[in-house]
Amino acid sequence: MSTTANNTGNENAMATATGKLGTYLGAYGELIAERQDRDPVWLRQLREDAWQRFYAKGFPTTHDEDWRFTNLAALARTPFQLAVKGSVTVTAGQIEKFRVPGAGCRLVFVNGHFAPELSEVGDLPDTLEICSLERAIAKAMEGSAPEGCAPEGIEQHLGRYADVRRDVFSALNTALWEDGAYLRIHRGAVIEQPIHLLYVSAGAGAAIMTHPRTLIVAEPTSHAAVIEDYVSIGEETAFSNAVTELVAGQDAVVSHFLVGRENLAAFNVSTLRLELARGTNVSSHSILLGGGLVRNNVHPVLAGEGAECLINGLFVGAGRQHLDNYMLVEHAQPQCSSRQFYNGILDDRARGVFHGRIVVHKDAQKTDAKQTNRNLLLSDDARIDTKPQLEIYADDVKCTHGATIGQIEEEQLFYLRSRGIEESSARNLLLYAFAAECLDRMNDSPAREFVAELIRERLTDLAQNHQAAASAAPAKEQAQNWEEVG
Amino acid sequence: MALLEIQDLHASVDGHEILKGLNLTVNAGEVHSIMGPNGSGKSTLAAVLARRETYAVTRGRVLFEGKDLLEMKPEDAACEGVFLAFQYPVEIPGIGNAYFVRSAMNAIRKFHGQDELDAMDFLPLYKERMKILEMDDKLVNRSVNEGFSGGEKKRNEILQMAMLEPKLAILDETDSGLDIDALRIVAKGVNAMRGPDRAFLVITHYQRLLDYITPDFVHVLVDGKIVRSGGPELALELEDKGYGPTEADVPQALPA
Numbered sequence: 001m002s003t004t005a006n007n008t009g010n011e012n013a014m015a016t017a018t019g020k021l022g023t024y025l026g027a028y029g030e031l032i033a034e035r036q037d038r039d040p041v042w043l044r045q046l047r048e049d050a051w052q053r054f055y056a057k058g059f060p061t062t063h064d065e066d067w068r069f070t071n072l073a074a075l076a077r078t079p080f081q082l083a084v085k086g087s088v089t090v091t092a093g094q095i096e097k098f099r100v101p102g103a104g105c106r107l108v109f110v111n112g113h114f115a116p117e118l119s120e121v122g123d124l125p126d127t128l129e130i131c132s133l134e135r136a137i138a139k140a141m142e143g144s145a146p147e148g149c150a151p152e153g154i155e156q157h158l159g160r161y162a163d164v165r166r167d168v169f170s171a172l173n174t175a176l177w178e179d180g181a182y183l184r185i186h187r188g189a190v191i192e193q194p195i196h197l198l199y200v201s202a203g204a205g206a207a208i209m210t211h212p213r214t215l216i217v218a219e220p221t222s223h224a225a226v227i228e229d230y231v232s233i234g235e236e237t238a239f240s241n242a243v244t245e246l247v248a249g250q251d252a253v254v255s256h257f258l259v260g261r262e263n264l265a266a267f268n269v270s271t272l273r274l275e276l277a278r279g280t281n282v283s284s285h286s287i288l289l290g291g292g293l294v295r296n297n298v299h300p301v302l303a304g305e306g307a308e309c310l311i312n313g314l315f316v317g318a319g320r321q322h323l324d325n326y327m328l329v330e331h332a333q334p335q336c337s338s339r340q341f342y343n344g345i346l347d348d349r350a351r352g353v354f355h356g357r358i359v360v361h362k363d364a365q366k367t368d369a370k371q372t373n374r375n376l377l378l379s380d381d382a383r384i385d386t387k388p389q390l391e392i393y394a395d396d397v398k399c400t401h402g403a404t405i406g407q408i409e410e411e412q413l414f415y416l417r418s419r420g421i422e423e424s425s426a427r428n429l430l431l432y433a434f435a436a437e438c439l440d441r442m443n444d445s446p447a448r449e450f451v452a453e454l455i456r457e458r459l460t461d462l463a464q465n466h467q468a469a470a471s472a473a474p475a476k477e478q479a480q481n482w483e484e485v486g
Numbered sequence: 487m488a489l490l491e492i493q494d495l496h497a498s499v500d501g502h503e504i505l506k507g508l509n510l511t512v513n514a515g516e517v518h519s520i521m522g523p524n525g526s527g528k529s530t531l532a533a534v535l536a537r538r539e540t541y542a543v544t545r546g547r548v549l550f551e552g553k554d555l556l557e558m559k560p561e562d563a564a565c566e567g568v569f570l571a572f573q574y575p576v577e578i579p580g581i582g583n584a585y586f587v588r589s590a591m592n593a594i595r596k597f598h599g600q601d602e603l604d605a606m607d608f609l610p611l612y613k614e615r616m617k618i619l620e621m622d623d624k625l626v627n628r629s630v631n632e633g634f635s636g637g638e639k640k641r642n643e644i645l646q647m648a649m650l651e652p653k654l655a656i657l658d659e660t661d662s663g664l665d666i667d668a669l670r671i672v673a674k675g676v677n678a679m680r681g682p683d684r685a686f687l688v689i690t691h692y693q694r695l696l697d698y699i700t701p702d703f704v705h706v707l708v709d710g711k712i713v714r715s716g717g718p719e720l721a722l723e724l725e726d727k728g729y730g731p732t733e734a735d736v737p738q739a740l741p742a
C-alpha cells in the first residue's frame with residue numbers, strides 16, 4: 001500500500017551511498033582504546049556487537065525500502081570525526097537564546113560532551129535523577145553515585161530497546177556514543193516542569209559527528225515531560241546521530257519533545273525508541289524546523305495491555321531541506337491505542353517523507369491504530385512522499401490511515417487579504433493555523449508554549465522568504481543538493 | 487469628489503467578458519442597490535471592486551476617493567476603506583474569529599499610522615457589536631466561519647464590517663439564504679452603520695432586503711451594463727414586472 005505524490009521524478013532514487021566506513025573504523029578504534037578502563041564489560045560488549053552490525057551493513061542506500069526516499073550519499077562521503085573534548089568553547093551567552101522558559105532543569109552537551117558549566121540542575125526534587133550518562137556509568141564503576149543519581153538500572157535498560165539489528169544508525173550510535181543524558185523519574189513522582197536536554201553542535205573547523213545517547217526511565221505512575229533539543233552554533237556542517245530509549249513503567253504518563261533546529265548544513269538522524277508498559281500514556285512530539293538532511297525515527301512498542309501512544313509531529317522545510325519521518329508503531333499487546341498525526345509544510349525545493357508503518361502483532365487484539373499525515377506544498381518544486389504501511393497479524397483490530405497533500409487555499413488567502421491583512425501575513429496566519437494542529441494535541445505547558453513560539457518564528461521567516469522570492473529573481477541555490485549521486 | 491467613480495468598466499473571467507462598459511458614481515452617504523438577473527455581472531462587479539485577481543479588467547477605470555482602485559492589492563483596497571461582505575464567506579479552520587478581526591483592524595490601523603489595539607481594548611467593542619447582531623458569545627473563539635450556519639456566516643460578515651468601519655461597504659447577495667429574522671438582524675446591523683461618511687453598494691436579487699434597507703438609488707444591471715437607474719420605487723416596479731424584456735437577452739448565464 002503506497003501513496004506517493006511527487007512533482008519531480010525520483011531520478012536519483014537508485015543512487016547508492018558508497019559507504020566510506022574508514023573514518024568510522026578509526027573513530028571506533030580510538031574510542032574503544034580510550035575508554036577501555038572506563039567502560040564496564042557489558043558496555044564494551046554492547047558497543048562491539050553494535051559496531052559489528054554497523055560495519056557489516058554500512059549506510060543504507062535507496063534500494064533499502066526504509067530509505068527509498070532519502071539518499072545518504074552526501075552523509076556517507078563526508079569524513080566526520082568525533083570532536084576532541086574541550087576543543088570548542090561555548091559560552092553561557094551563546095546558548096542563552098536556546099533557553100526554554102519554564103524548564104525545571106537543563107543538561108547541555110557540546111559536540112557530544114557534557115558541559116556541566118552550562119547545565120542548570122538547580123533545586124530538583126529527590127524523585128528526579130538527572131545526570132550525564134557517562135558520569136553515571138563512571139560513578140557506578142567506582143561504586144559511588146554522583147549526587148542525586150543512583151545509576152542502578154542503566155545496564156538493565158541501556159541498549160536493550162534500540163534495534164541495532166534492523167537500524168544501522170542505532171548500531172552506530174551504540175558503538176560510538178560518548179555521552180548523553182540519563183534520567184530516572186521515581187515511582188509516583190510528578191515532575192511539573194519540563195526537563196530540557198540541549199545538544200549543541202558547534203563548529204570546530206572539521207566536520208564533527210556526535211552520537212548522543214539518552215536513557216529515560218519513567219517508573220510506574222510517574223509523570224514527566226522531556227525536551228530533547230538539537231541546535232547549532234555557527235554554520236558548519238555536523239552530523240548528529242542520536243538515540244533515545246524511553247522506558248515507561250506501568251501507568252506512567254510521559255511527554256517527549258524532539259526539537260530539531262540545527263543549521264541548514266546539518267545532518268540529523270534521531271531515533272526515539274519508546275517502550276510502553278501496561279496502562280502507560282506516552283506522547284512523542286517531533287518539531288522539525290531546521291537541519292539540512294533530517295531523519296526522524298520514532299519507534300514505539302506498545303508492550304503492555306491498554307497502553308496509549310500519541311505520535312505527533314510537524315515538519316517545516318524550505319530551501320533544499322530534506323525531512324524524513326519514519327514511524328514504526330508496534331502493537332504487541334491487546335487493547336492498546338496509537339494515534340499518529342504528522343503535518344508537513346514544504347516550500348522551495350524542500351522535500352519531506354512520511355513513512356508510517358504500523359505492525360500489529362498476533363496477540364494485539366482490539367488494537368486501535370490511527371494514522372494521519374497532512375501536507376502543504378508551498379511551491380511547485382516542493383515534494384512529499386507519504387507512505388502508509390500496515391502489517392496486521394491479529395484479527396480483531398481497527399487501523400486507519402490517511403494522507404492529504406494540498407496548497408494554501410486561494411479563497412482563504414483572498415478572504416484574509418480582503419480584510420486588510422497583507423499577503424505575507426495572511427499566508428503566515430494560514431500556515432500557522434495548519435501548523436498549530438500539532439499544538440492542540442499537546443497539554444498546556446511551558447513545553448507547548450516554547451514550541452509554539454519556535455513554530456511562529458519559523459513560519460514568519462517562511463512567509464517573508466516566500467514573498468521575497470516571489471518578488472525577486474529566482475533565489476540562489478541554497479545549501480547542498482541532497483539528491484546528488486555520491 | 488465622488489467616493490467611487492466607475493467609468494466604462496469591462497471585466498472578464500477565463501476569457502468571458504462579463505462587465506461590458508459599466509458606469510456608476512457613488513457619493514459618500516448614499517446607499518445604492520444593484521439588482522439584476524443571475525449572470526448579469528453583479529458579483530463580478532463586487533469581486534473587481536474587492537480586487538479579486540481572478541477577474542481581469544480589460545477596459546475602463548475605477549477611482550476610489552480619486553485614487554486608482556484597480557492598481558490596488560486587495561489588502562490595500564481594504565485599508566483604503568473598501569469592504570466586501572461575501573456571498574459565500576470562507577471557512578478558515580484554526581484561526582479564531584476574534585483574533586482574525588483584530589488582526590484585520592490592526593492591519594488597517596497600521597496602514598493609517600495608528601497604534602494597534604490590544605485584546606483588552608478590542609474585545610469589549612467586539613462583543614458589543616456582536617450583541618447588535620444577536621450573535622452568540624461562543625462564536626468569539628471559534629474558527630472563522632467554521633461550522634457556522636448560513637445565517638451566522640452572513641451576520642459574521644456584517645460584524646466584520648461593523649468592526650472595520652469601511653467607507654464603502656459592498657454587500658454581495660447578503661440576503662440570499664436568510665430567513666426573515668436573520669434578514670432583519672442583518673439589516674439592523676447595516677442601518678446602524680449608515681451615515682454621511684459611508685456608502686453602501688447593496689447587491690441583491692430580491693426586493694425583499696430593500697424593505698429593510700431603503701436605498702437612495704436602484705440600478706438594474708443586465709448583461710454587464712446598467713440599463714436603468716432610479717429611486718427606491720424602481721425596486722418595487724422590478725418586483726412586480728421582473729427585469730423586463732432585456733432579461734431574455736441574457737446569454738447562458740455564468741454564475742453570478
